[in-house]
Amino acid sequence: xxxxxxxxxxxxxxxxxxxxxxxxxxxxxxxxxxxxxxxxxxxxxxxxxxxxxxxxxxxxxxxxxxxxxxxxxxxxxxxxxxxxxxxxxxxxxxxxxxxxxxxxxxxxxxxxxxxxxxxxxxxxxxxxxxxxxxxxxxxxxxxxxxxxxxxxxxxxxxxxxxxxxxxxxxxxxxxxxxxxxxxxxxxxxxxxxxxxxxxxxxxxxxxxxxxxxxxxxxxxxxxxxxxxxxxxxxxxxxxxxxxxxxxxxxxxxxxxxxxxxxxxxxxxxxxxxxxxxxxxxxxxxxxxxxxxxxxxxxxxxxxxxxxxxxxxxxxxxxxxxxxxxxxxxxxxxxxxxxxxxxxxxxxxxxxxxxxxxxxxxxxxxxxxxxxxxxxxxxxxxxxxxxxxxxxxxxxxxxxxxxxxxxxxxxx
Numbered sequence: 001x002x003x004x005x006x007x008x009x010x011x012x013x014x015x016x017x018x019x020x021x022x023x024x025x026x027x028x029x030x031x032x033x034x035x036x037x038x039x040x041x042x043x044x045x046x047x048x049x050x051x052x053x054x055x056x057x058x059x060x061x062x063x064x065x066x067x068x069x070x071x072x073x074x075x076x077x078x079x080x081x082x083x084x085x086x087x088x089x090x091x092x093x094x095x096x097x098x099x100x101x102x103x104x105x106x107x108x109x110x111x112x113x114x115x116x117x118x119x120x121x122x123x124x125x126x127x128x129x130x131x132x133x134x135x136x137x138x139x140x141x142x143x144x145x146x147x148x149x150x151x152x153x154x155x156x157x158x159x160x161x162x163x164x165x166x167x168x169x170x171x172x173x174x175x176x177x178x179x180x181x182x183x184x185x186x187x188x189x190x191x192x193x194x195x196x197x198x199x200x201x202x203x204x205x206x207x208x209x210x211x212x213x214x215x216x217x218x219x220x221x222x223x224x225x226x227x228x229x230x231x232x233x234x235x236x237x238x239x240x241x242x243x244x245x246x247x248x249x250x251x252x253x254x255x256x257x258x259x260x261x262x263x264x265x266x267x268x269x270x271x272x273x274x275x276x277x278x279x280x281x282x283x284x285x286x287x288x289x290x291x292x293x294x295x296x297x298x299x300x301x302x303x304x305x306x307x308x309x310x311x312x313x314x315x316x317x318x319x320x321x322x323x324x325x326x327x328x329x330x331x332x333x334x335x336x337x338x339x340x341x342x343x344x345x346x347x348x349x350x351x352x353x354x355x356x357x358x359x360x361x362x363x364x365x366x367x368x369x370x371x372x373x374x375x376x377x378x379x380x381x382x383x384x385x386x387x388x389x390x391x392x393x394x395x396x397x398x399x400x401x402x403x404x405x406x407x408x409x410x411x
Contacts, residue, residue: 015387022064022073022366025375029053030062032297033366033378034091034201035354038126039098041068045354045366046079046090046102047378054107059086061104065128066380073380077130080120082106088115093202095209100125101230103139103198103211112216113195117141119230139211141224143192143235151186151218154240155179157285161242166267175242175266182218191217196224200248200299201354205257210280212259214245219264221247223280236276241265241286244272248299249280250308252330259283260300260310260331263293269316271298273331291325291334292316297352300331303385304357310334311353311365319349322367324388338388340365340381347372350379361385 022045023030033047043066050059060081064073079102080087090104100122105115117139125131158179162172185191196213203210211224211233221244223236239247243265250258257276263269271291274283291298291310296319298312308331314323320343326336341350353367362384370376 013384013386015384015390017381017383017387018071019379019381020071020073021369022378022380023076025369025371025377027375029056029059030376030378031368032089032199032352033354033368035356035364035366035380036092036094036100037356037358037364039359040126041359042066042126043364043380044092044100044125044131045073045378045380046092047366047368048088048090048104049076050086052086053088054086054112055110056086057084059088059107061087061090061102063130067128074128079130080104080118086110089197089199091198091201093204093209095229096204096207097123097229099123099134100131101202101209102131102133103202105197108194112197113191115195115197117196117198117213117224121230139196139224139230139233141193141196141213141222141233141235143222143238147192147222147235147238148186150238150240151182151220154242155183158240158242164267171266178219178242185217196222199246199297199352201356203249203251205251205279208279210249210257212247212249214247214261216245219243219245221245221259221261223247223249223259223276225280236280237282239274239283239286241272241274244274244286246297250300250302250331253306255279258300258331260289260298261286262295262297263288264295267316269293269295271310271312294318299353299355301355301357304361305385306330307385309355309363309388311340311355311367313351314339318346319351320346322350322353323393324355324365326385326388336388336392337394338391339393341369343372345372 046063049062061079063079086107093101102120108114120133120136122131123134195215209226214221221239244261246262247259261272270288271293274286296313300310308327310325322341325334327334349370355365365381
């Protein structure tokens with residue numbers, strides 16, 4: 001491990017990286033972490049823990065802290081636990097008033113489509129132990145006629161993409177079934193109102209909170225928007241590409257928002273993106289990027305020096321390799337890649353990363369590690385941009401230009 005500091009020979013900051021597990025690996029399922037920093041430089045991480053996911057009623061949201069100057073995480077504590085229901089997909093936000101928000105879902109009927117979106121807020125949340133929640137409740141979203149119209153308008157565009165020569169007949173049949181179901185579900189009011197789930201960090205945009213959400217049934221994304229401190233919420237226009245889920249948000253200097261999304265569809269398996277120029281209300285058509293994605297969560301981050309980082313699985317076929325990509329043109333190109341994890345046997349997986357820049361300029365990431373032995377853990381990695389720069393590796397060679405206007409589809 002390299003130690004950060006001044007290199008006397010060059011007068012430059014050295015690259016460093018340090019990694020540790022937040023707790024000991026165990027046969028329980030631990031997944032979907034999110035990470036924030038306190039004003040004092042402490043870290044708070046959360047994830048869901050249990051014997052499974054949506055079908056396991058013992059799943060709860062857990063957390064732990066890494067105090068400033070320490071190399072060992074505190075004991076684990078419970079952040080949310082609905083008795084006899086699975087609690088999944090947590091994410092954290094520190095808002096403009098330094099209040100902590102936990103968003104997560106409670107699964108009502110053991111299907112992702114039955115997810116009930118909840119929140120908890122703590123006004124005073126720093127210290128060693130679990131936050132004391134000041135307020136909690138549900139995030140009520142009511143996609144209505146504009147949502148139905150957007151689905152109806154998108155279906156012919158997705159059908160036009162079915163000429164993709166990379167698709168098998170089985171894939172075409174699955175896409176046809178998916179589109180038929182999507183049109184039916186769009187007219188079901190209860191189906192539209194349930195099933196919205198968070199994953200990546202929310203964004204505080206001036207006095208507006210943007211909560212990136214997705215729906216496994218529709219396999220689309222929306223942004224939950226609140227202009228009154230989380231009291232009430234409304235929906236953005238849906239982001240529809242047929243498989244674009246779990247958005248992560250970035251903002252360019254000109255105010256344009258860019259959503260980066262997991263690809264839950266057939267070839268090409270790429271990170272998908274869309275842009276908004278009206279603070280998240282409406283979004284451009286969803287397109288495939290050059291970044292590979294095997295159907296796994298991603299996160300993007302704007303650094304204070306203007307560079308952008310993207311963290312995700314750099315493969316179209318599995319979660320056995322995890323990398324950080326760097327852009328110096330606000331996400332238009334990603335020429336630099338640095339590997340964080342690789343398992344040549346492809347038995348282990350590294351997925352669902354969360355990424356932040358600390359007050360001291362360094363970087364922290366957490367992600368799920370599932371071993372080939374059936375154990376899992378949440379790993380924390382602390383590194384800096386100099387380490388990224390010094391450890392670049394060639395980009396994968398599997399990235400020809402995606403066909404114009406293509407997007408993934410549920411399969």
